[in-house]
Structure formats: structure tokens, C-alpha cells
Amino acid sequence: MNLYYYASPATFYPLAGRLIPWFAALAAILTAVGLYISFFMAPTDFQQGEGYRIIFIHVPAAWMSMFIYVVMAFWSAIGLAWNTRLSFVMARSLAPTGAMFTFVALWTGAFWGKPMWGAWWVWDARLTSELILFFLYVGVMALQAAIDDPRRSDRAGALLNLVGVINVPIIYFSVKWWNTLHQGSSVSLTRAPSMAHIMLWGMLIMALAAWMYSIAVALVRARSLIIERERQTDWVRSLLEEKP
Amino acid sequence: MLSAHDLACERGDRLLFRNLGFELQSGEALMVRGGNGHGKTSLLRILCGLSTPAAGEVRWRNQPIRQAHEQFGREMAYIGHNNGIKDDLTPIENLRLAAALGGRSLDQAQATHALGQVGLARCLDIPARVLSFGQRRRVALAGLMTAGALLWILDEPLTGLDVHGVAMVEQLIRDHVVAGGLAIMTTHQALALDGVTPKTLSVGD
Amino acid sequence: MLSAHDLACERGDRLLFRNLGFELQSGEALMVRGGNGHGKTSLLRILCGLSTPAAGEVRWRNQPIRQAHEQFGREMAYIGHNNGIKDDLTPIENLRLAAALGGRSLDQAQATHALGQVGLARCLDIPARVLSFGQRRRVALAGLMTAGALLWILDEPLTGLDVHGVAMVEQLIRDHVVAGGLAIMTTHQALALDGVTPKTLSVGD
Amino acid sequence: MNWESWGAFWAMGGYGLYVWGSFGVTLLCIVGEIWLLRRHRLQTWQRLKRLKSWDSQ
Amino acid sequence: MLRFLFTVIRRDIMLAARRRGDWLTAQFFFVMVVSMFPLGVGPEPSMLRTIGPGVVWVAALLASLLSLGRLFADDFRDGTLEQMLLSPYPNTLLALGKAIAHWLINGIPLLLIAPVLGIQFNLPPEALWILVLSLAIGTPILSLLGSIGAALTLGLRGGGVLVTLLILPLYVPALIFGAGAVEGVLSGTGAEAHLSLLGAFLMMSLLLAPWVSAMALKVSVE
């Protein structure tokens, strides 16, 4: 079947090679447009002044951080169920990008919180669960880095991923409840009231750029992983000869 | 009964062996030969189902061993470079626990008897931790004797044993095979099983 | 040069040996014999100063080894049942670190050469963790070769080695002794040092 | 166009540190990731080449 | 089947009894961590009462983590784990048995010590009671989830600390509901909701964890 055809590393490798430039280019263009909107078209917020412009990276990064984790878990599940090498590779190549976006969400959140709330950090439900998500990413990466044997490390990482993805919603709701049950602090997440259309567009375009970027980066990483693992096969050997 | 088809094993950057296959029937022994680092241990671990081969499969009574987990577990016994005994327990407790985990029952007297046979009559109730290198190996061998398994997979059973120990192991394996058992082993020393000629299999370059 | 006087060793309730003494001069080898658990390892650990005897003392160049700690440490090399190599380092790094800790310097080329001699030329830069049982033993032997020690204390140096390995160790010990070194060893296998007849010492019952 | 001058642009109405701190670090992260990725790729290729030349010896 | 489960549990208890010192260490660690806090944060009683449940719970979590490092590691090193995996019974049972044994050995003593520590923090009697109850439901979760981490990190250099990294985030719900229950009593909002959520979380871990850790074990001994 078609799907099986593309799931073979030997076909996937060149295909990914052809797709990467397109995704990279799209990411660059969308970022340029998004930045233009965020700095030159979006009006000043009447409550938060110019500080709110952080939203144009904060929100896309936060979205990506959660989304990538789910996608990773998806590939892990497929890998464990059908033992397809490619899905493990995909899961693995997404992790660093996901961790990076989580970090960016945390960082920009902190840099937003300082002017808006007067504190770099508060133990709000959303913030706390994002922090824990970061720990989960780091955990998966640390585990995979600690195991030399690729097969073992793929499987171990995938198992951890699945356990994590079941837990993330539980963690989120528990944290949320924890916070609201004894809400002692005066600060709470102030939302930009009704976002102007143009701001929404800016955010969406930036989010799309983040998507394209993630896909491109993950594909590049996947390609490196693939040739490393398939080095005994004929197609990699001939590839190594072709490109000096 | 045990057959291996087209096995291949990769470790790190190296292909240790490939297209390796054999068949072993009741009453036969197989000696795996090869120098240091040629992949004997790796092969044995594949055969007992602890690691998965890069290609090929192992069958027991014509079923892949992954599927026959329960039956294979009951009929196979493995001794690796590690003895698989708990340092904090005495030899007797070690044997009895191992039996219980394998679903067999072994009473005090039987365990004592087995340990006596491997020459540990004086070390029944000191913790295994203080035993000497060779004595620890002997505890593992006593465990093998009481396991009542049909297939023995032994990775260098002679290491650390003195001359009496070596003679004892030879006798043990011979009796097992003559009684219809299967044995797969590796060793770098001479191993004389009089009356039984093991098949041999060379691993690695 | 090395002499033991009236040594006794107790372990738990057992007296492993007592009144044990010998003297070893430059160019002599001593083979310690005894079955499993008779106390060979215990004796060797006393000789190299890792454990204290229940009675008696060990002297090196006529000085008790406790007092001659520095000189003895420089002139003695010990290999036990444990190889004393770090799993996370490559064989080369292992050798060079061991040398540095002993106050010697060993460059990359010398280390490579020593490893080549013990047959590990292909395993220079993989971590020792993934080496096979016999290969790890060989790393320890390479360390011995580069230690430049006068007195070698080797506890079963042949375990896990294949035939080439055994021949290599025999040669190594022979050359060392012929060149005026001292060697004390135990083994359960045959060890042929042609031209050199080791003294023997029996331990235990 | 929102900004009268470059100075105003960089000042971000007094939020310069926070806005540029966020965008700057994001940029750093992305550049860093791409750089690491590139390095990993090159290293992989070199290693495979070396291994292959070993094998053919 | 059940015989196998009991044998696994009996074996671990026997081993723990043989090294009673180690086992006591984990309990002492618990006591020490909790007692260290008043030294670190100052002696004011009302503040201590507020942080009390949280501190006891975090300490319980750390104590269970500490002992988890060795859950499979010793057996792995001396080769007995291989032997057990090769036994004719499902590996899930093995994983379950080990987790249960861990709870019996390390969890139950915590329950007995906790009230004493609660008193150090001036908790009122009804809060003490809920503290024990919440630990009784919560500590099995720690053992179960922890067994996953222990299995995944088996044989890895420094696996002990890696376990922490993998498992602590997963413990968060247990911590929140557990400490929350006690605080609920202190603040008068009641503990039932928290406790029942904790119970649900326990059920889920009981269903999933042994299965996952059996898979992880298989992967790790490869």
C-alpha cells in the first residue's frame, strides 16, 4: 500500500529532502509577514501599551509546545504498536523542538509577567503546568540521551511519552484545581479583552510559521537519524559514495 | 526442538554475525565457538529470548519463542556471565527462591543435596556475598541442576572453577544430554563430554 | 624481595590458612594453588596490602608494606577478579588515566600500542562498557603491561580469555620474569611458562 | 505605521527590555537549534564516512 | 499465577529484611527531611502548620523516590532480573509484585511515621488522620508510577537520579490531591473531593503501570 511505501526509510529520506526547502521557505515568509503585522500593523493596546506585543510569540510558542507533545505521543504509539522504525525517528526528532518552544513560552511568559503583574513568576495553574510539561520534555530527552543503543532508547522514550501524554491532562486539571481552591494571590492572568482582528491574524500567522518551522527542523533531524541508523543498508552506502 | 533461522546481530557499528542458523534435537549438544568479542554471549542471549535479533527468529517446538513464552520459560535454563544469585541470601535460600519463581517447589533437603553435589556442603548458611568467585559460580550450577529444564544454555560455565569443578560440570552436562536433554554452551577451556560429541557452531570472523 | 611471614587469615568462622610464609626473589614466579574457596584471593589481597592479615606480616625489600606504601605502590601491580576499568571510558583513556594515577605518563601512541598487543586494535574508541567479558579482561592486562611494575600480583588472569589470549598472557608473564620481575598468580587452568618454573604454594586444606 | 522613529521602535513605549528580551531570546533559541542541527548533521556524515572507509579497508 | 506474585513479594520482603539497615535509611531520610524544614524556614507555629502537609507529602515523595532507585537495579546487576524475566509467568505480574513489595516495605512505614511528623508541625488531630489516609491512598501510586521510572532507567549510568527526573512530574497530581486533602481539612473545605480524586488516580495507575513497566523491563535488559 502507498502508506507502507512512504514509511520505508529509503523512500522517506529523499522525499523529506525535497520537502524541507519548501517548509523552510514558507516558515521564513510567514515569519516575515507575521513580524510585520506584529510590529507595524497591530495597534498599541490601550491597557498594556506596547508590552502586549510579546503575545505574537508567546501564544504560538505555547500552542506548539503542547501540540508537539501530542504529536510525539502519537508517533510513539504507532511505533510501539506496529514497530515501524520511521515513527520512532519522527517522535525523537520532534522532542528538542518541542522543548525549545516550551522554553520560549516560559521565557516570554516571564518577560510578560514582570511588567504586567510585577513578578517574573507566579504559581498560576497554566504557568505551573507549562513548567511541568518542560520537565516532561527534558525527561524524555535525558532518557534517550542516556541510552546508547538506538532501538532500546527509542522504545524507552516512546513508553515514557505515552505515560506522559496520559498524565498531562490530569496534571493540568489537578494544578488548575489546586490553584483555584485556595486562591490567595491577588494576581491572575489578565486577558487582552477582545482582541482586535489584526492581532488575531498576526498570532495565527506566527503560529503557522512556527508549524512550518517545526516541520522543517524535524525533517532535517529525522534525516540525520535515518542515515545513522540505516548505515548498513545498501542505499545509505551508495548515498555515502555519491556525496563526497 | 530448538531451531534458529537466519539470525543476525548488530552491536553498535559492528555486525557480529548474520545468516546464522542451526537445529538442535533432543539428546544433542551444541558448542558455540569463537574468540573474545566474537559474539557468543550475544548469540546466547538471543537464543534464550533476552534480546531480539536484528533479523531472523528462534523457534522452540516450532513456535517462535516470543509466543511460547510460558512453555519456553518452563523448559529452558540460562546461566550467563552473571551468576544470577542474590548476595544477601544464603545459597539454600537462593536455590529455593529461584525454584519458587520458576513455579517449582524445592524443599530444604533437596536444596541441601544439590549444594552438596556441587561441593558447597560447608557453605550452606553464609550469605553468598562472602563466597569466593568459584563458589558463587557453583551456586548457579546447583540452581541449574534443580531447575529440571530440558534446554540448558550455558555461557562459559567453567570460568573460575577448579579442576574438580570442571570435572563435575562435564559430568553434569553429559548426563543431561544422555538423558535426552539439550545443551548449548560456550567455553574457552577444553570440555570433554565422553560419549557425547557436541555439534559446533563458529561465531564471528 | 617480597617475603611473607607467618600469615594467617580468618574469614567469618573459618580459618582459611595460618603459618603461611614464603620468600620471592627477583626473577622468580610463585603459583598459588588451591581449590575454590580455599583462600587464594584472600591471600593475594593481603599480599598487595588491601587487607590486613589476622597474624603475620608482608615485607617488601625488607620493610613492612604498610610502611613502604609509596615505594610498594610504585613497584607493584595487582589484577583481581574485578578488572578495575571504568565502563564509561574507552580502553585508551582507561590506560592513560591509570598511568597518570600511578604517577607515570603514557601517551596516546604507547597506549594504542599496548592495546594492539593484547588484540584490541579494533576497540580503541568504544566505551569499555560494551566490550565482551574477555575483552575487558584484556584491557586490564594492557594496563598491567604499561604499569612498568616489578612485582605482579595476578588473580586468575586467564579467566574468560580465549586460546590466543591465554598464550599471550603466558608469554607476558614469562618475559616479565625472565627480565628479572616477580610474579605471583593463581589460576585453575594450565599455565605453561616455558623456561620458567614457578614455585608453588598451596592454600587451604 | 506605528513608530515615529527608530528610537521609539526600540523603546517600545517603555517595554523595550521585555519585548526585545522575549523576541531576542526566541531568535537565539531558533538560531541555536538550527546551528546544533547543522553540526549534528555534519558530524553524522563525517562519522559515517569514516566508518565506511574503515569497513572497506 | 497468584503463587508467582506472592513469591515475588515474599522474595523482596526477605531481601529487605536481610538488609534492614538500608530499609531503615529510607525511613530516616523521611524523618530527617521533614525535620530539616523548621530549621530552614524558622520556627513560627502558624506558618509551620500551613506548610506542614505539603512538606510531609514532598518528603514522602522524595523518600519513595530514593528507594525506587534500587527497585530493579540490584536484581539487574546480579543477573537475577534476567532469570525472573525468563520465568514462565507474565512479566506484568513480576512488575506488579515488585511494586506491591515496594509499597509494603517503604510505603507502610511512612504511614506509621507521618502522624508523628504531623505533630511536629502542630497539625490538629483530624488533619493528622486525613494525612495518614491520604498517604495510604497516595503511596501505592508512588510505588506504581515509580516502578515505571525504575524500569526505564535500568542499567543506565546514574539511573538513580534520572528516575527522579522522569517520575517527579508524573507524581504531581498525587502530591496536589494528597496535600490538598489535608489542607482542605485545615481550611474547613473538606477532604472528600481530594481523596476520591486520589483514589481514581490510584485505580488508573494500578491498571496501567505494571503493564508499562513490564514492557520497559523487557526493553531494558535487551
Place this chain on the structure above:
Amino acid sequence: MLRFLFTVIRRDIMLAARRRGDWLTAQFFFVMVVSMFPLGVGPEPSMLRTIGPGVVWVAALLASLLSLGRLFADDFRDGTLEQMLLSPYPNTLLALGKAIAHWLINGIPLLLIAPVLGIQFNLPPEALWILVLSLAIGTPILSLLGSIGAALTLGLRGGGVLVTLLILPLYVPALIFGAGAVEGVLSGTGAEAHLSLLGAFLMMSLLLAPWVSAMALKVSVE
């Protein structure tokens, strides 16, 4: 002599670099333990600020305790410790070198992370600064005293209690002076007195600890 000391240090740093994952994990442990506390005790900022210094200090203590477990244990298991003890140099140097390496590897990173954690607890900048300073003086103490415990645990099988009993109480002064210094800043009473006491304690451990742990090592390998 000094060459030997440097070699021991270099060796340990090399080994740590070889398992970078492991090392990073220890730092993350520190971060996670600190982050767990608010989840246990609740998010109220003013309360968190009060307990902040204590929590960070206790976490630093636990992190160093955890990594100490492996200070000699790995070397003991693979026989390299024996080899090092047989080397022609004094064993005190070996013990000192191991303790220094432990501090360089595990102590220094704590100093760098601590301010970030302080921010999570809303500590003001001057308190952050004193927090780092107190950790800079305090963490070497933890490494030095801890090496005694690590050396003792090698031999005394199951004598783990003794070590926790022995070492954690010894850590108490470091904890009290260290956390006290930061609280002194918060409450306006100043930090100098605390810091100088901490310094004196450091001097004392530097003099005694390597010597004691060398003796303990000798006993342990017997």
C-alpha cells in the same frame, strides 16, 4: 603530589563529562524538588517568599546527598577504587581530590541555578545575591562532609542508617547558617554573622574531612 590531586580531579570531571545526561539530571533534580514545594504548600506569594531560602537550601542539601551516593560507589564496584588506593600517593589526597571534584561538578551548577529558583519564590535581588554567596561557601562543606559518609557506606553493608544519621546532622549547621543568612537579609538583620560562621565551618571541614574519609576508605575495601 599535586599532580596526583589534579589527576584525580581531572579523572572525575572526565567521567562526569562522559555522562553528561547524568550530570544534568542532578541539576534538574534540584530544580524539580524546589518546584514541587509550592505545589505542596500552595501558591501564596508572601508565604512562598518566607519559606523560599529554606526550601532552596534543603533542596541543595538533598541534591548533594543524592549525588554523593555515587561518589565512591562506582569506583568501588568496578575495582578502580582498589587500584587508586594502591597508588603510591597518600590516600588523603585521593579523598580530597574526590571531594573537590564533587563540588566542581555538582556544587557550582547549583550556584548558577539558585537565583532562578529564588525568582520563582519572589526573593528580592539582594537576597538572591546572598543566597548564592551562602551556597558558594556552603556547598563545599556538603561535598567534604558527604565524602565521609560516602566512604563509610561502602563497607558497612546496610549501615546506611548510620550515614544518614551521621551526615545529615552534621549538615545542620550549614543549613542553619546558610538559610539564616538569606533570611537575615529579608528581615533586615544582615547576613555577615551567619556567613562568617559558615566560613569557619568550611575551614574546619576542609581540614578534617579528607583525612577521615581516607581512613574510612581503607576500612571499607578491606
